[in-house]
Every structure is written in C-alpha cells, then in structure tokens.
Amino acid sequence: MPETDAALPGFEARLEDARTASFALAVATTAQRNSALHAVADHLRGAAHEVIAANARDLDTGRENGLTDGLLDRLALDGRRVEALAAAVEQIASLTDPVGEVVRGSTLPNGVRISQVRVPFGVVGVIYEARPNVTVDIAALALKSGNAVVLRGGSAAENSNRALVGLIQDALQSVGLPRTAVQTIDDFGRAGATALMQARGFVDVLIPRGSADLINTVVAESKVPVIETGAGVVHIFLDESAAQEWAVEIVHNAKTQRPSVCNTVETVLVHADAAERLLPSVLDRLAASGVTVHADERTRAIWPDATPATDEDWGTEYMSLDVTVGVVDSLDDAIGHIRRYSTKHTESIITNDLGNAERFLNEVDSAAVMVNASTRFTDGGEFGFGAEVGISTQKLHARGPMGLTELTSTKWIVRGDGQVRG
Amino acid sequence: MPETDAALPGFEARLEDARTASFALAVATTAQRNSALHAVADHLRGAAHEVIAANARDLDTGRENGLTDGLLDRLALDGRRVEALAAAVEQIASLTDPVGEVVRGSTLPNGVRISQVRVPFGVVGVIYEARPNVTVDIAALALKSGNAVVLRGGSAAENSNRALVGLIQDALQSVGLPRTAVQTIDDFGRAGATALMQARGFVDVLIPRGSADLINTVVAESKVPVIETGAGVVHIFLDESAAQEWAVEIVHNAKTQRPSVCNTVETVLVHADAAERLLPSVLDRLAASGVTVHADERTRAIWPDATPATDEDWGTEYMSLDVTVGVVDSLDDAIGHIRRYSTKHTESIITNDLGNAERFLNEVDSAAVMVNASTRFTDGGEFGFGAEVGISTQKLHARGPMGLTELTSTKWIVRGDGQVRG
Incomplete structure (x- = not known):
C-alpha cells in the first residue's frame, strides 16, 4: 500500500x-x-x-x-x-x-x-x-x-x-x-x-x-x-396440501411482523390446485393488515383486488407492506421460479407432503430453507446465537445468521x- | 455479465x-x-x-x-x-x-x-x-x-x-x-x-x-x-533449550525432504544463547545434503562457510536447496521477525521450555504452528484428509490444508x- x-x-x-x-x-x-x-x-x-x-x-x-x-x-x-x-x-x-x-x-x-x-x-x-x-x-x-x-x-x-x-x-x-x-x-x-x-x-x-x-x-x-450480508427476496410456497391455517398465519407473520427487514417474505407462490382454497383467506388476512398485493393474472382471477404484478415485482425486495403473489403448476415450477428470482436468503414451503418437503429442503439453494415455519426465524437471536453480526447470503466462510x-x-x-x- | x-x-x-x-x-x-x-x-x-x-x-x-x-x-x-x-x-x-x-x-x-x-x-x-x-x-x-x-x-x-x-x-x-x-x-x-x-x-x-x-x-x-492457496516463507525457531538432535533432524527434514513445496522451511532463526551449541551441527548437516546457507553476520561468525544474507533473502520462498539463517536475542525477537516476514503458512519452534512453546503457538499467527515437529507435516495427506485441495493461507472459510x-x-x-x- x-x-x-x-x-x-x-x-x-x-x-x-x-x-x-x-x-x-x-x-x-x-x-x-x-x-x-x-x-x-x-x-x-x-x-x-x-x-x-x-x-x-x-x-x-x-x-x-x-x-x-x-x-x-x-x-x-x-x-x-x-x-x-x-x-x-x-x-x-x-x-x-x-x-x-x-x-x-x-x-x-x-x-x-x-x-x-x-x-x-x-x-x-x-x-x-x-x-x-x-x-x-x-x-x-x-x-x-x-x-x-x-x-x-x-x-x-x-x-x-x-x-x-x-x-x-x-x-x-x-x-x-x-x-x-x-x-x-x-x-x-x-x-x-x-x-x-x-x-x-x-x-x-x-x-x-x-x-x-x-x-x-x-x-x-x-x-x-x-x-x-445480503438482501432477501424471500419466498413462501403454498403447496397443494398446505394447511389453510398455517398458510394464512405464516404468510401474515412473515410479511407483517416487521416488513422492513431482510427475512420478511416478498413473494408468495401457490400451487394451482390449492389456489382457490387458500388465496382468498391468505390475501384477505394480508389486506386487512394494510398489505398491497401485486399478483399475476391467475391470482387476480381468484382475488380481483390485487394490483397487476410487473416483471420487476418478482425480483423486488420491497421491505414494505407489499407482496407479490403468483400461481404455479407444480413444485418443480415453484423451485424453478425461486432459482430464478431468489437472493438465496430464506425460502419456506407450507405443506403436509413429506416428499415435497424434503425435495424443497434439498433442492432450494438458500442460506435457510424451511418447512411450515415463518421466514422471520432466520435470525441470530432466534437461532440462539445471542448476537448477530449479520446474515450472510454468500457461501464462503459463513452462511445464514452470523x-x-x-x-x-x-x-x-x-x-x-x-x-x-x- | x-x-x-x-x-x-x-x-x-x-x-x-x-x-x-x-x-x-x-x-x-x-x-x-x-x-x-x-x-x-x-x-x-x-x-x-x-x-x-x-x-x-x-x-x-x-x-x-x-x-x-x-x-x-x-x-x-x-x-x-x-x-x-x-x-x-x-x-x-x-x-x-x-x-x-x-x-x-x-x-x-x-x-x-x-x-x-x-x-x-x-x-x-x-x-x-x-x-x-x-x-x-x-x-x-x-x-x-x-x-x-x-x-x-x-x-x-x-x-x-x-x-x-x-x-x-x-x-x-x-x-x-x-x-x-x-x-x-x-x-x-x-x-x-x-x-x-x-x-x-x-x-x-x-x-x-x-x-x-x-x-x-x-x-x-x-x-x-x-x-x-498461498506461498510459504516458512520459519523454524531454535529456542535456547532446543534439543540438539531434534534441531538437526527437524531442520534437515524440513529443508531437504522435498525442497520445492510450500511447507519446506526457508528461514531458520536461532536463539543467541544456543547459537554456538546448535548452529555447527545443524548447518553441517544441511551442507552435507547440498544446501546453500545464506546467513547474517552473527551466524557467519560461528559458521564461516555461509553466504552473506541479503535483505531480500529474509522474505524469499526459495523452493530450492537454499536456506536463510539468523541469530535472534529472544523469543520476542523471533516472533517479531516471523510477523514481519512470514506468509502465515507454517512456523515451528524447537524447544524444551513449555512456556515458550505455548507463547509461540499462541502468538504466531500462521495457518499451522508447531512445536518440535517438521514443517513438512502441514499437508492434507499427513493430516489424514485423504485428499488435498491446496493449503489455504487466508483466514476466511478455510485455513491450512483443505x-x-x-x-x-x-x-x-x-x-x-x-x-x-x-
């Protein structure tokens, strides 16, 4: 030097x-x-x-x-x-x-x-x-x-x-x-x-x-x-077998409990065969807490109050009371979407299907992968570390809460x- | 991209x-x-x-x-x-x-x-x-x-x-x-x-x-x-209480067993109060194996066959049958010298003094620090890893044999x- x-x-x-x-x-x-x-x-x-x-x-x-x-x-x-x-x-x-x-x-x-x-x-x-x-x-x-x-x-x-x-x-x-x-x-x-x-x-x-x-x-x-220590475009996938109460409460918690932080959910994907069953209650609950829903056409066909999602929305870390919602045809499509848009911070699947849970945990390449839990748990304090230096989204040396x-x-x-x- | x-x-x-x-x-x-x-x-x-x-x-x-x-x-x-x-x-x-x-x-x-x-x-x-x-x-x-x-x-x-x-x-x-x-x-x-x-x-x-x-x-x-995966300007320090046989055999092994690799010793430091006792046998043994000794004045006063060491020699990774030798007045001086010239790969102390051994292990900031052992042991195969990707000299993610x-x-x-x- x-x-x-x-x-x-x-x-x-x-x-x-x-x-x-x-x-x-x-x-x-x-x-x-x-x-x-x-x-x-x-x-x-x-x-x-x-x-x-x-x-x-x-x-x-x-x-x-x-x-x-x-x-x-x-x-x-x-x-x-x-x-x-x-x-x-x-x-x-x-x-x-x-x-x-x-x-x-x-x-x-x-x-x-x-x-x-x-x-x-x-x-x-x-x-x-x-x-x-x-x-x-x-x-x-x-x-x-x-x-x-x-x-x-x-x-x-x-x-x-x-x-x-x-x-x-x-x-x-x-x-x-x-x-x-x-x-x-x-x-x-x-x-x-x-x-x-x-x-x-x-x-x-x-x-x-x-x-x-x-x-x-x-x-x-x-x-x-x-x-x-990176940004979080965090996803939750509501699988075909997702319990409705868990879907509603976990998405609500992950979006509204503290929207300005990196482990808050930004995109919710739902299996096509569960969309009509789950989306009304999930999105009503979000809207009641002041969340603006940006959604694809298939979601808007079920829940018309949503704003049309733009291409940019899928990659956006809002850090605010906004969420992007889309319907996918399969677990594979959900994983493919996450691979394309995720910042590899945290993703969660809500499901009662053991095979799908294991596939999601294995195939989604993020610092934290979850089943049936709120993405807000990716946190040094919650993990019992006592202090948090940050949340690493790189793969070298440290990954996840540090x-x-x-x-x-x-x-x-x-x-x-x-x-x-x- | x-x-x-x-x-x-x-x-x-x-x-x-x-x-x-x-x-x-x-x-x-x-x-x-x-x-x-x-x-x-x-x-x-x-x-x-x-x-x-x-x-x-x-x-x-x-x-x-x-x-x-x-x-x-x-x-x-x-x-x-x-x-x-x-x-x-x-x-x-x-x-x-x-x-x-x-x-x-x-x-x-x-x-x-x-x-x-x-x-x-x-x-x-x-x-x-x-x-x-x-x-x-x-x-x-x-x-x-x-x-x-x-x-x-x-x-x-x-x-x-x-x-x-x-x-x-x-x-x-x-x-x-x-x-x-x-x-x-x-x-x-x-x-x-x-x-x-x-x-x-x-x-x-x-x-x-x-x-x-x-x-x-x-x-x-x-x-x-x-x-x-880095270079090795590797040091051995012969402390006042070093056993002569260990000093001779470890320095000889560390220099001559495979001189072209990164864990071979490049600089030998000896405590002033042990120099006359140790240097003749250590350097005779090296010279008998064809090693060229580059040395400071105090070493040459004891072993006149050495070539005068240049300023650059102290920081040189020879990867050949050359070694630099110097006399220091204390463990502190040895540690100070190592801090200045080491590439933080491997350093070893030869000593029978428990306190000095612990100080050397704690205070020398290298990927591998040793007492009474050849620096050639810093190796994935020797450590039992079965395979070696390289030897990391950085501190992030991996340090030492990978x-x-x-x-x-x-x-x-x-x-x-x-x-x-x-």
Missing part, C-alpha cells in the same frame, strides 16, 4: 496500530476481554450526555442537509437508546467466548498431535452507514471475539461516532488493553473507505453493513476478503516430540 | 449449463457420485492411449516454444502417470462424503428444529497452469463433494485437458449424470479466464492453483469469492409445524 500512504498520510500507520493491537487482543484472556466490555458499558452510561450532545450536532447537520425523518430517526441517540446500547454490550459480554474452541483434532500414526482451534481473525474492517448504534455493536462483537476493528461509518454520523469511539478507547485503556484496538478512519473521508478496501495484508476481513448499494460496492471493489463464531478463523496447532516426515 | 456474453458468445451459456448440472449433482446420492468416480477411473484406463497421444501434441508444441525440461516434465503424461491418476480418483471415491454432515443443530424453545448441514458450493471455478493431472484431481474432488466445476487450464496443456475433460464427461454420462458437470473454458483463451473471474452469481467459489503470480492475479481481479470438507458450504434446515415469530 505505498501508493495509499502517499495519498493518505497516516492511514497505513493507523492500520499498523490496529494490527499491533490485535496481537494484544489475541493473547488477552476471556476475562480481560469481558472486563473491557463491561468498561465500555460503564463509559457509555457515564458519558451519555457527551454522546447525545455530539449526536445533536449530527442531527442539526442532517436537518440542514434535508435528511428524511426516517434517516434522522436511525441517526438519533437519546438517553434510552444509549442505555439500550450499554445493555447490549453487557449481553455480548455474557456470551460464550468462541476463541480457543477446539473444532477437531487427532493424534497422527507417528504420535504427532494436531488440533484445529478457533482464533480471532486479527483486524476486522467494517464499512457502514449513518447508524451510530452499529459503532458500539460491532466494536463489542469484535472485542468479544478477540479482534481489533477499524470502523468507517457514514459521514452523517461523524460526530456521534467520534464520541463513541473515544469512550470505547477510554474503556479499553482503563482495563489495560490498547486504545488502538478500536479505531475510526472517518477522518480520512471517502478516500479512507477506498483505501480500506485495498488494505489486503493489513485487514483480515471486511464486513459491509447497510444498503444493497453499499454492499455491492464493497464486494466489487474490495481486495480484502469480504463477508457479504454469530460470534463467524468472526473467528482457525489455526492448526501441531505438537510433536522430534518427528520428521518420512 | 451481459457485456461478457457480447464479447464471448457462448460463455454465459456454458456457465448456465454448469449451474444446471450442479442442481443434479446436489441431489445425487453418495453412491451415484462414487460410481461416477469409478467410471472416470475406468475411462482413464480405457482411453490412456488417446490421452497420451493428445499430451504428445502438447509436448511437441512445448518443445517448439522452448519450455524448460522442468515444465515439460510437469506437463508430460505416460502410462504410469495415467494409471496413477486413475488410482487417485478411486482413492477419492473411497473417502467419507462431506455432503449431508450435520454440523450443529438444536430445537428452539418454540419447538422449531434447526440444523446446519453441509451442502456443495454449487459451481467451483478453478484456474491453474500446465499440469494436466490437476484437471483430473480437481474434477474428482469436485464431483466427490457434489460440485460442478469449470476448469481453465494452461494453454500449454490444452490438448491434454480437452482429452481428459472429454473422457470425464463420457464417464459422467455413462452413470446418468450430466456431462456439463465438468467443463473446460480453455477454448475461450485468456478472455475466458478474465470472464470467469467476473462471473459472480454464476460461480460460487474460485480456486487458483499454481504460481504466486497466478494466485495474486486471481485474488486481485476476481469478483467471485476466492480461496487463496480437504473435501473445505469444498462445501452449509445451509440451515428449519422444520416447524406452523410456528410464527412472536
């Missing part, structure tokens, strides 16, 4: 500091890392007024720049939200430490003992948008898993993030860990984000968190290995007493 | 065929995939003369183009080598199938059952150089793990690879699996390799096999997730009976 350093004086030194800090974290005990997290929670509570004051400056700038109410709300911190952040950090401290877990091991015929052990990645880079809670959340997850972290937040949250990183660094120092284990590169601006994506050898893994645009940019430009384990790598420990290879 | 398809008519269709074939492989049973491998072995034996004839054309072209004897030897196939390939395929067939392994699972409080199960990646891309044995090896590993594979071999082996891929496809067809599960894109030339690196969404993982240059190019240019398991991803299977999220 000599070019980078010429263009951005001080940038490489900051990454070097992160790497040096990662050595200290890698040998810190679980107790030391947990005490750092408790110190972070204490410092958050003790300096809440400073954080809120810094956040107020970001909110003022945001209003001047015409941010929408929704964006301002995501940016805003108040006493209640800071307390929630502190509590979340304490919750992360209480989780099982992934570092040191022995994944597998054996004694070779010659007496050499090998074991594969979980170790921190080293330095984790995170690029995210104007949500200051992510700053605390990801720093806590990184520290718990023994990683140093380099943060690049959205410029709209710059004052909030500076305040939060400062108090996290104070907390680290208070327990004898290096301040540089958590650093921001926001002061390098957009060029810093670009340089972070080029920092192969300095940063071990890069995690983008935010919009599909942000994630696609990082995936396309990064030379550092990326863990992609917990602390997914923030670790492994190393092989080999113990001999003089063995050589014959 | 519409641009790619305009530039390379037929390329995208071939990747689509691979994806379609991957669906068939993903649902094929272990027995079906094993029978495909046995058919490949049979076809290799039955068509050995055709393969050797195609290979002879590549060798003729290679001689005309002035390939070195070493490269010609790596390219050459004869009856014995074809038989060895067939036997290797049968050996891969005999390994445990990684597909379907349940990694973890639980029943959630609401009765939903979740399990994380190993599944094939889907389509694996491989870019490699002029070694036709890699064509068979990687195709067999991919088929065993349920993956379709798209191969881009070196142009110098084009005739050999076409013959080998053709007979593998015949073998697939003979057991009712799609021919397109194993395909070459060699006919698209260099542009095909570039397009393969851009084929995100069509190819699930890309594995470069070959020189450091090839690997660096793929890592830098690929938009598809890459598993990097077996069949590392050619799989996972998916979450979720089984409910009507549960919705509260």
Whole structure:
C-alpha cells in the first residue's frame, strides 16, 4: 500500500496500530476481554450526555442537509437508546467466548498431535452507514471475539461516532488493553473507505453493513476478503396440501411482523390446485393488515383486488407492506421460479407432503430453507446465537445468521516430540 | 455479465449449463457420485492411449516454444502417470462424503428444529497452469463433494485437458449424470479466464492453483469469492533449550525432504544463547545434503562457510536447496521477525521450555504452528484428509490444508409445524 500512504498520510500507520493491537487482543484472556466490555458499558452510561450532545450536532447537520425523518430517526441517540446500547454490550459480554474452541483434532500414526482451534481473525474492517448504534455493536462483537476493528461509518454520523469511539478507547485503556484496538478512519473521508478496501495484508476481513448499494460496492471493489450480508427476496410456497391455517398465519407473520427487514417474505407462490382454497383467506388476512398485493393474472382471477404484478415485482425486495403473489403448476415450477428470482436468503414451503418437503429442503439453494415455519426465524437471536453480526447470503466462510463464531478463523496447532516426515 | 456474453458468445451459456448440472449433482446420492468416480477411473484406463497421444501434441508444441525440461516434465503424461491418476480418483471415491454432515443443530424453545448441514458450493471455478493431472484431481474432488466445476487450464496443456475433460464427461454420462458437470473454458483463451473471474452469481467459489503470480492475479481481479492457496516463507525457531538432535533432524527434514513445496522451511532463526551449541551441527548437516546457507553476520561468525544474507533473502520462498539463517536475542525477537516476514503458512519452534512453546503457538499467527515437529507435516495427506485441495493461507472459510470438507458450504434446515415469530 505505498501508493495509499502517499495519498493518505497516516492511514497505513493507523492500520499498523490496529494490527499491533490485535496481537494484544489475541493473547488477552476471556476475562480481560469481558472486563473491557463491561468498561465500555460503564463509559457509555457515564458519558451519555457527551454522546447525545455530539449526536445533536449530527442531527442539526442532517436537518440542514434535508435528511428524511426516517434517516434522522436511525441517526438519533437519546438517553434510552444509549442505555439500550450499554445493555447490549453487557449481553455480548455474557456470551460464550468462541476463541480457543477446539473444532477437531487427532493424534497422527507417528504420535504427532494436531488440533484445529478457533482464533480471532486479527483486524476486522467494517464499512457502514449513518447508524451510530452499529459503532458500539460491532466494536463489542469484535472485542468479544478477540479482534481489533477499524470502523468507517457514514459521514452523517461523524460526530456521534467520534464520541463513541473515544469512550470505547477510554474503556479499553482503563482495563489495560490498547486504545488502538478500536479505531475510526472517518477522518480520512471517502478516500479512507477506498483505501480500506485495498488494505489486503493489513485487514483480515471486511464486513459491509447497510444498503444493497453499499454492499455491492464493497464486494466489487474490495481486495480484502469480504463477508457479504445480503438482501432477501424471500419466498413462501403454498403447496397443494398446505394447511389453510398455517398458510394464512405464516404468510401474515412473515410479511407483517416487521416488513422492513431482510427475512420478511416478498413473494408468495401457490400451487394451482390449492389456489382457490387458500388465496382468498391468505390475501384477505394480508389486506386487512394494510398489505398491497401485486399478483399475476391467475391470482387476480381468484382475488380481483390485487394490483397487476410487473416483471420487476418478482425480483423486488420491497421491505414494505407489499407482496407479490403468483400461481404455479407444480413444485418443480415453484423451485424453478425461486432459482430464478431468489437472493438465496430464506425460502419456506407450507405443506403436509413429506416428499415435497424434503425435495424443497434439498433442492432450494438458500442460506435457510424451511418447512411450515415463518421466514422471520432466520435470525441470530432466534437461532440462539445471542448476537448477530449479520446474515450472510454468500457461501464462503459463513452462511445464514452470523454469530460470534463467524468472526473467528482457525489455526492448526501441531505438537510433536522430534518427528520428521518420512 | 451481459457485456461478457457480447464479447464471448457462448460463455454465459456454458456457465448456465454448469449451474444446471450442479442442481443434479446436489441431489445425487453418495453412491451415484462414487460410481461416477469409478467410471472416470475406468475411462482413464480405457482411453490412456488417446490421452497420451493428445499430451504428445502438447509436448511437441512445448518443445517448439522452448519450455524448460522442468515444465515439460510437469506437463508430460505416460502410462504410469495415467494409471496413477486413475488410482487417485478411486482413492477419492473411497473417502467419507462431506455432503449431508450435520454440523450443529438444536430445537428452539418454540419447538422449531434447526440444523446446519453441509451442502456443495454449487459451481467451483478453478484456474491453474500446465499440469494436466490437476484437471483430473480437481474434477474428482469436485464431483466427490457434489460440485460442478469449470476448469481453465494452461494453454500449454490444452490438448491434454480437452482429452481428459472429454473422457470425464463420457464417464459422467455413462452413470446418468450430466456431462456439463465438468467443463473446460480453455477454448475461450485468456478472455475466458478474465470472464470467469467476473462471473459472480454464476460461480460460487474460485480456486487458483499454481504460481504466486497466478494466485495474486486471481485474488486481485476476481469478483467471485476466492480461496487463496498461498506461498510459504516458512520459519523454524531454535529456542535456547532446543534439543540438539531434534534441531538437526527437524531442520534437515524440513529443508531437504522435498525442497520445492510450500511447507519446506526457508528461514531458520536461532536463539543467541544456543547459537554456538546448535548452529555447527545443524548447518553441517544441511551442507552435507547440498544446501546453500545464506546467513547474517552473527551466524557467519560461528559458521564461516555461509553466504552473506541479503535483505531480500529474509522474505524469499526459495523452493530450492537454499536456506536463510539468523541469530535472534529472544523469543520476542523471533516472533517479531516471523510477523514481519512470514506468509502465515507454517512456523515451528524447537524447544524444551513449555512456556515458550505455548507463547509461540499462541502468538504466531500462521495457518499451522508447531512445536518440535517438521514443517513438512502441514499437508492434507499427513493430516489424514485423504485428499488435498491446496493449503489455504487466508483466514476466511478455510485455513491450512483443505480437504473435501473445505469444498462445501452449509445451509440451515428449519422444520416447524406452523410456528410464527412472536
């Protein structure tokens, strides 16, 4: 990265500091890392007024720049939200430490003992948008898993993030860990984000968190290995034998319980031989909750209130109270449709046919495949991970909800007493 | 990839065929995939003369183009080598199938059952150089793990690879699996390799096999997730308390048993307080086997036959009968040196000091860290994997020797009976 350093004086030194800090974290005990997290929670509570004051400056700038109410709300911190952040950090401290877990091991015929052990990645880079809670959340997850972290937040949250990183660094120092284990590169601006994506050898893994645009940019430009947390064009297939009550309640839950998140259903497919039996009750229930139904002609013949679906609708992640509905002639057609349009996040089949359930589970290639359950269950919290780094839709390293384990790598420990290879 | 398809008519269709074939492989049973491998072995034996004839054309072209004897030897196939390939395929067939392994699972409080199960990646891309044995090896590993594979071999082996891929496809067809599960894109030339690196969404993982240059190019240019199999600037540290016999025998084995591979030692560091005791016997033994010793001044003061080490020597992967030797004042200095120059492949400490052994294992951040053992043990065969895809020096997904398991991803299977999220 000599070019980078010429263009951005001080940038490489900051990454070097992160790497040096990662050595200290890698040998810190679980107790030391947990005490750092408790110190972070204490410092958050003790300096809440400073954080809120810094956040107020970001909110003022945001209003001047015409941010929408929704964006301002995501940016805003108040006493209640800071307390929630502190509590979340304490919750992360209480989780099982992934570092040191022995994944597998054996004694070779010659007496050499090998074991594969979980170790921190080293330095984790995170690029995210104007949500200051992510700053605390990801720093806590990184520290718990023994990683140093380099943060690049959205410029709209710059004052909030500076305040939060400062108090996290104070907390680290208070327990004898290096301040540089958590650093921001926001002061390098957009060029810093670009340089972070080029920092192969300095940063071990890069995690983008935010919009599909942000994630696609990082995936396309990064030379550092990326863990992609992806979008969800999520499908439910109502098979011929689907129980009506399950169809109605699962589709309703998957669409309306929290429509703005990635595991909410966006497309419902129904078997032609069940369409007349199921669609009226399924769609009436959705409409009663304010859902707009976009549907193909066969659906509209049964349920005329629907809006005609456009070609784009089938590939759209609405993240709103909209759903696309279509009739298919067979399980094969449903699987074919899902292969074409799915983002490989989560798909569920509602059925009472064991053979069809198994075929769906085996043949649909998504991070989570379900039978007779709401797609909203694809979630680190629901899966019992205690914390969620994101939901990976890629197949390398992590797939589906990512917990602390997914923030670790492994190393092989080999113990001999003089063995050589014959 | 519409641009790619305009530039390379037929390329995208071939990747689509691979994806379609991957669906068939993903649902094929272990027995079906094993029978495909046995058919490949049979076809290799039955068509050995055709393969050797195609290979002879590549060798003729290679001689005309002035390939070195070493490269010609790596390219050459004869009856014995074809038989060895067939036997290797049968050996891969005999390994445990990684597909379907349940990694973890639980029943959630609401009765939903979740399990994380190993599944094939889907389509694996491989870019490699002029070694036709890699064509068979990687195709067999991919088929065993349920993956379709798209191969881009070196142009110098084009005739050999076409013959080998053709007979593998015949073998697939003979057991009712799609021919397109194993395909070459060699006919698209260099542009095909570039397009393969851009084929995100069509190819699930890309594995470069070959020189450091090839690997660096793929890592830098690929938009598809890459598993990097890397170079090894491998270190052995002779601690103050190292047993002399172990020091002599382990260094000798690690340097001379097979100097051209990545797990051979390239740098030996010795503690200052053990240098006079250990260096003469360690270096005499190396020199007797024809090793050229490049050394720092402190080493040369003890063993004057050494060549002065240059700055570049410390970071060089010789892959030959050369070694760099230096004296350090402490374990900390040894770890610091390794952090600076290691490629994070394998490092070993020779010591009788338990505390130093544990510090070395914990603080050296390499894929394999060893105490009192030869670095030559970092190997899928030695580790008992039965087959080796390569040795990963990255931290994402796989680290160290990669077996069949590392050619799989996972998916979450979720089984409910009507549960919705509260």
